[in-house]
Amino acid sequence: MRESATPAFPIADFHCDVLWKLLKHDELLFDDQSESLIDVTPGRLQASQALLQTFAVYVSPRMTSQAAIWKSIDLFYEHVLKHPRMHHIRTAADLDYATRHDRTGALLSLEGVDGLQGDFTMLRLLFHLGVRAVGLTWNHANWAADGVMEPRQGGLTVRGGQFVDECERLGILLDVSHLTERGFWELADRVKRPFIASHSNAKALCSHARNLTDDQLKALIAIDGRIGITYVPYFVTEDGNATITDVLRHIEHVAALGGAEHLMLGSDFDGIEQYVQSLRHPADVPKLVDAMLRTFPEKVVTDITSGNAIRFLKEHLPAQ
16 A cells, blocks of 8 residues: 555546636636635645646626626636646647646536527637536526526426537537436437536435436446546535545445446535535545545556546547
8 A cells, every 4th residue: 555645646637616716806816825715726736646627617697798708718728727737628639748748637617508698609619719518507597407406407498408419519528417317317318429427426325416316327337427526525425524434435336336437536626615524625635545545446546536537538529
C-alpha cells in the first residue's frame, strides 16, 4: 500500500461550479490567492494531480438572459484558460496534448439550458466555443424538460426532444444528473450515443431526488455511460453528516452493480456550502483515493479516478 496516493492516481473531475462564483463575484480570480473563497484553484488542482477538470456554466433560473451564459464562457476563457497549467479540451487530441505536456485539461459544460430559450443557433455557437457536455435542466422545469425538484415530474418537451437530437448530431455529451426519472428514460429511449450523469450518487443509499435508482445506474452501465460520484453531503447520507467512508459506500454500490468501469468523479466543488468531512477541495481528493485503495485493486482505483472518464472522452469527443 502506498503512503500517498497522489502521484500514481491522477484525477478527472466532471463537475465544478467555480465559473458561477466568478460570475457572481467580480472581484474573484481563478488563482491561489482566492482559495479562501473558491474551492477549485490552480494550486489545488496541481496538488491533486488533476488530469481533467470540467467547468460548468450554471446560470440561475432567475437569470434568464443569454448574456449571463456568454459572460460565464468569457470568464472561462479570460480566467481559467489564461492560466499556464490549463489546456482547453475540445477534442480527443487535446486530451493527448494535455497529458504529454503535464497540463490540466479544462472541459466546458452547460448545466441547464434555460438561457438558450430554445435557440439551437446558440447551441451551435456554444459548441464552436468549446461546450462539450450539456444537462437539459437544473432542478426545475424549463422549455426543454423537467428537473428533479419539479412537482409534476414530467419528461422532455417536444422542443427538448429536438434539442437532444441536435446535441447528438453535433457530438455534445448529454448529462442527466438533474433530469427527472421520466426524463431520464425518455432520453435513454431517444439517443444512440452513451450519456452521463456527471454528479449523482446511488438512491439506494441516500434517497435524495438528485440520486439515481439502481435501474438507472444499470441502464447507464449497459450503454457504457458514466456515473460521476459526487461529494455533496446530503446526496451521500440522509442527514448530510457525511464522511469519506460514506462516499466510498456509493462507489462500492455502483461497482457491485457492475459499474467499476463506468464510475468517475463529479465533485460539485464551488456548488456546495456544506462539505463531506475532510473533503473540501481538490487537494483533499487523495484522501478519498487512499480510502478506495483499501477496498479496490490499484487498476480499479486508477479507472475510477480518471481512466474511465478519459477513455469515454477519447471515444466520444471529436477526434481533431
